[in-house]
Amino acid sequence: MIGKRFSAAAETYDRHAHPQLALAQSVVSMLSETDPEQILELGSGTGLLTRLLTERFPEVRIDAVDVAEKMIAHCRVKFSRFPQINWIVDDAQIFWNDDRYPLIVSSSALHWVSDLRATCANIFQSLEPGGTFALGMMLRGTLKELHELRTEIAPEKIPSIALPTYEETKACLQSSGFSLERRKHSEEEIIYPDAKTFLRAIHEQGVTGGKVSSGNTPLTRTELSHLVADYQETYTSAGGVYATYETATFLLRK
Ligand SMILES: C[S@@+](CC[C@H](N)C(=O)[O-])C[C@H]1O[C@@H](n2cnc3c(N)ncnc32)[C@H](O)[C@@H]1O
Numbered sequence: 001m002i003g004k005r006f007s008a009a010a011e012t013y014d015r016h017a018h019p020q021l022a023l024a025q026s027v028v029s030m031l032s033e034t035d036p037e038q039i040l041e042l043g044s045g046t047g048l049l050t051r052l053l054t055e056r057f058p059e060v061r062i063d064a065v066d067v068a069e070k071m072i073a074h075c076r077v078k079f080s081r082f083p084q085i086n087w088i089v090d091d092a093q094i095f096w097n098d099d100r101y102p103l104i105v106s107s108s109a110l111h112w113v114s115d116l117r118a119t120c121a122n123i124f125q126s127l128e129p130g131g132t133f134a135l136g137m138m139l140r141g142t143l144k145e146l147h148e149l150r151t152e153i154a155p156e157k158i159p160s161i162a163l164p165t166y167e168e169t170k171a172c173l174q175s176s177g178f179s180l181e182r183r184k185h186s187e188e189e190i191i192y193p194d195a196k197t198f199l200r201a202i203h204e205q206g207v208t209g210g211k212v213s214s215g216n217t218p219l220t221r222t223e224l225s226h227l228v229a230d231y232q233e234t235y236t237s238a239g240g241v242y243a244t245y246e247t248a249t250f251l252l253r254k
Pocket residue numbers: 002003006007017020021024042043044045046047048049065066067068071090091092093106107108109110112113
């Protein structure tokens with residue numbers, strides 16, 4: 001299901017992925033003292049973080065895993081001049097091979113997993129002793145304005161699952177055995193020209209229909225036009241409308 005939604009967004013994601021790019025940059029900025037021989041990336045998507053990794057570690061082999069077949073197919077073409085990247089279709093929650101990695105990274109992806117605790121435990125096992133895990137996560141406050149409006153307009157269609165909070169994420173990581181070396185927790189308002197453009201942008205990122213912005217039942221056309229009109233009126237800012245992104249970056253050691 002998640003894989004299908006992101007496969008559909010493979011062509012359009014990068015045009016609107018400014019918060020995701022900022023998060024990927026934050027992940028890489030935490031790796032200044034790291035010099036790995038091999039990297040595992042989980043939830044590579046269209047390769048925003050992967051590209052930054054190739055710039056920071058040009059010679060290093062990267063195993064890039066994504067559950068969406070079309071994302072991986074898209075990247076195989078887009079990164080055809082990077083033979084050091086090994087593209088793998090698999091589920092980060094259970095991905096396992098015989099390699100123990102010195103560095104595992106992930107950005108804007110693991111908030112989608114259904115069992116974050118089990119995923120963190122699996123990542124811990126996949127790291128070599130002393131290895132590093134750098135994680136960028138979207139958190140519960142992300143798109144909170146949209147969530148509030150949806151709840152008002154269609155209370156019976158509230159999403160059944162919510163993104164993890166900062167504290168939940170930190171607790172999962174620590175209970176998996178990681179020691180926390182650095183962390184950054186931030187909330188940022190992104191400005192979009194208008195409500196329609198904003199909704200189109202998050203749709204093209206593959207996040208509508210997901211647990212942040214949509215319920216189990218889609219909104220009707222009437223509900224959707226109310227949403228656009230109310231968003232435009234309620235969350236106005238200089239230059240357009242705003243949307244909050246709450247994120248965290250963690251640098252962890254096994
Ligand atoms: C918002 S995109 C972000 C991708 C990229 N890391 C970035 O920074 O832009 C999230 C990606 O995570 C992938 N994903 C979600 N759940 C996953 C899972 N359980 N295993 C592997 N990939 C997953 C999706 O298919 C999607 O390509």
